[in-house]
Amino acid sequence: MKLFQRLKIWKELKRLEAKVHENPSPSTYVDLGQVYLNMEMTDHTVRVADEGLSLFPNSEELRKLRKFAQKAQLNAKIKDLRVRLNKSASPKIYKELADQYLELGDFGAVQGIAEECIRRFPEDAGAYFVLAKARLTNFYRDMSSRDGLDAVRGLQRVVDLERKNTKALKMLAEVLIRVGALDDANEYLQRAKKLMPSDRETESLLREAQNGKRMQGSIDSMFHHVEERGTMVNASIAADKPQPRVAAEEAIGTVRDYLAQLVEVDGVIKACYIKGSKAMVKGDIRDGNDGFLRVVRVVAKAAQRVSRRMDIGNFSKASIDGEFGHICVCSFGDVVAALQCEFGTPVDRLLADLQELVAGSLYMSRGAER
Amino acid sequence: MTSIQDILEDLRVTASLKGCLVMMHDGIVVATALDRSLEGDVVSGLTSFLTSTLRRVLTESGLGGFTSLTVHSTHGKVLMVDIGTSYLVVTTNQFGRLDLSMPEIQEAALQLRRLSRISL
Numbered sequence: 001m002k003l004f005q006r007l008k009i010w011k012e013l014k015r016l017e018a019k020v021h022e023n024p025s026p027s028t029y030v031d032l033g034q035v036y037l038n039m040e041m042t043d044h045t046v047r048v049a050d051e052g053l054s055l056f057p058n059s060e061e062l063r064k065l066r067k068f069a070q071k072a073q074l075n076a077k078i079k080d081l082r083v084r085l086n087k088s089a090s091p092k093i094y095k096e097l098a099d100q101y102l103e104l105g106d107f108g109a110v111q112g113i114a115e116e117c118i119r120r121f122p123e124d125a126g127a128y129f130v131l132a133k134a135r136l137t138n139f140y141r142d143m144s145s146r147d148g149l150d151a152v153r154g155l156q157r158v159v160d161l162e163r164k165n166t167k168a169l170k171m172l173a174e175v176l177i178r179v180g181a182l183d184d185a186n187e188y189l190q191r192a193k194k195l196m197p198s199d200r201e202t203e204s205l206l207r208e209a210q211n212g213k214r215m216q217g218s219i220d221s222m223f224h225h226v227e228e229r230g231t232m233v234n235a236s237i238a239a240d241k242p243q244p245r246v247a248a249e250e251a252i253g254t255v256r257d258y259l260a261q262l263v264e265v266d267g268v269i270k271a272c273y274i275k276g277s278k279a280m281v282k283g284d285i286r287d288g289n290d291g292f293l294r295v296v297r298v299v300a301k302a303a304q305r306v307s308r309r310m311d312i313g314n315f316s317k318a319s320i321d322g323e324f325g326h327i328c329v330c331s332f333g334d335v336v337a338a339l340q341c342e343f344g345t346p347v348d349r350l351l352a353d354l355q356e357l358v359a360g361s362l363y364m365s366r367g368a369e370r
Numbered sequence: 371m372t373s374i375q376d377i378l379e380d381l382r383v384t385a386s387l388k389g390c391l392v393m394m395h396d397g398i399v400v401a402t403a404l405d406r407s408l409e410g411d412v413v414s415g416l417t418s419f420l421t422s423t424l425r426r427v428l429t430e431s432g433l434g435g436f437t438s439l440t441v442h443s444t445h446g447k448v449l450m451v452d453i454g455t456s457y458l459v460v461t462t463n464q465f466g467r468l469d470l471s472m473p474e475i476q477e478a479a480l481q482l483r484r485l486s487r488i489s490l
Contacts, residue, residue, distance in 0.1 A: 046465070047444070047445065047464060050444065050464055051444045054444070291430070291431025291432055291433055292431070292433075294427060294430075294431050295424075295427050295428060295431055295433065298423060298424070298427040299423075299424060299427075302419065302420050302423045302424070303420065303441045303443075305419075306416045306417070306419060306420045306441070306448075307441065307443035307446075309412075309416055310412070310413065310416050310443075310446070310448070310461075311445070312443040312444070312445045312446030312447075312448070312461075312464075313443045313444030313445035313446065313464075314443060314444050315441060315442075315443050316442050316443060316444060317442045318439065318440060318441045318442065319439075319440045320424065320436050320438070320439050320440075321436060321437045321438045321439075322428065322433065322434055322435055322436035322437055323433070323434035323435060324428075324433040324434060348469070
């Protein structure tokens with residue numbers, strides 16, 4: 001009976017795997033992931049969800065599936081870290097444990113772990129940073145002034161202990177900009193700029209610190225003001241980036257618009273969208289023989305071949321750094337989107353935008369086929 | 371002095387990698403620290419195909435050389451860093467966070483670069 005059931009499940013898995021490749025959609029990926037989940041194969045579930053999210057980054061169902069499977073994996077890791085912590089406590093293990101809880105979204109546990117670490121290792125900036133990040137997340141979600149102020153104090157402590165922590169400096173500046181404390185934000189950004197003079201993110205934040213809406217009074221009163229009003233004084237810097245517009249009825253014009261928006265992002269020199277032998281380009285591109293287009297085509301093809309032969313699945317994205325700046329490539333099937341940008345441009349964010357573009361265009365073309 | 375092998379072994383453990391190796395620009399393996407599931411010759415052969423193709427196309431397109439190349443696939447990631455006369459190749463599974471391991475990788479690349487200079 002058991003053998004019969006197993007055979008049945010394997011047959012179902014095979015059918016679903018084929019369905020996912022033939023007709024990729026969030027629901028086919030979720031169906032497949034759930035079968036793996038029922039078989040307690042969480043690694044496979046995460047793999048399927050990741051594969052689905054690389055194509056449909058905005059799918060809420062896929063995110064839920066990934067979160068659920070990851071939760072099971074994280075719980076196993078947490079158990080292991082707890083054992084290690086009991087044997088020999090160190091700030092590193094505390095940080096790892098807090099990071100795991102942070103990934104799980106258990107902010108109560110993050111707080112508990114970080115506070116315990118601060119008590120035992122008061123001069124370690126890591127715990128303050130994790131705690132501040134958790135509070136900052138709470139503040140952005142609930143706009144509770146208490147969390148916001150605690151996050152600011154935590155981050156100030158981090159930048160006092162680690163004067164070169166640019167990540168904390170930028171995080172601190174960003175939250176201050178959002179509540180309207182532009183002068184304080186500017187101070188931290190100048191410090192970050194000294195440490196990383198060509199960082200694009202710092203420059204964007206500096207611009208925002210100069211042009212944003214300024215509030216009067218103490219920092220405490222600014223956070224209370226945000227809590228009372230329920231909205232931030234200044235919008236998120238990430239909101240400046242182009243927003244994907246994915247709809248079945250939107251045709252090729254959307255891809256063109258999206259490429260144009262990408263080229264407008266600070267630091268981006270050129271962008272292209274290639275499907276089969278046709279290419280759509282925006283930015284500083286001479287003609288069809290432009291070197292950038294050639295590099296993109298060759299890299300996408302070679303990386304796909306290597307990925308397959310190395311047995312690491314299908315190639316999804318790549319980034320190349322060199323004298324020319326960065327080239328980011330994102331691919332699925334015969335669709336490739338790529339861009340070239342200057343040094344210091346946030347590559348991860350741009351790769352995510354390219355993924356949105358590829359996934360959105362495939363979604364649209366499927367919609368049109370139907 | 372720490373050997374190339376020691377640096378790779380340390381990197382593999384500290385950055386939780388599936389494996390790492392150093393290979394010459396033509397694909398000849400110098401040293402490896404790989405998981406049992408990986409074979410040095412296969413990894414170096416395939417990555418040298420990728421790096422030589424990329425170098426060629428970049429030169430022909432007038433874009434110059436490259437310092438690093440990161441490839442993300444559905445089941446794994448590969449990072450290739452140019453360390454002068456050779457490449458440091460790093461592989462992880464799909465869950466590996468190369469961005470978080472970057473300080474360790476850069477530190478290892480720096481040490482390897484220094485070692486290769488001394489040996490010259």
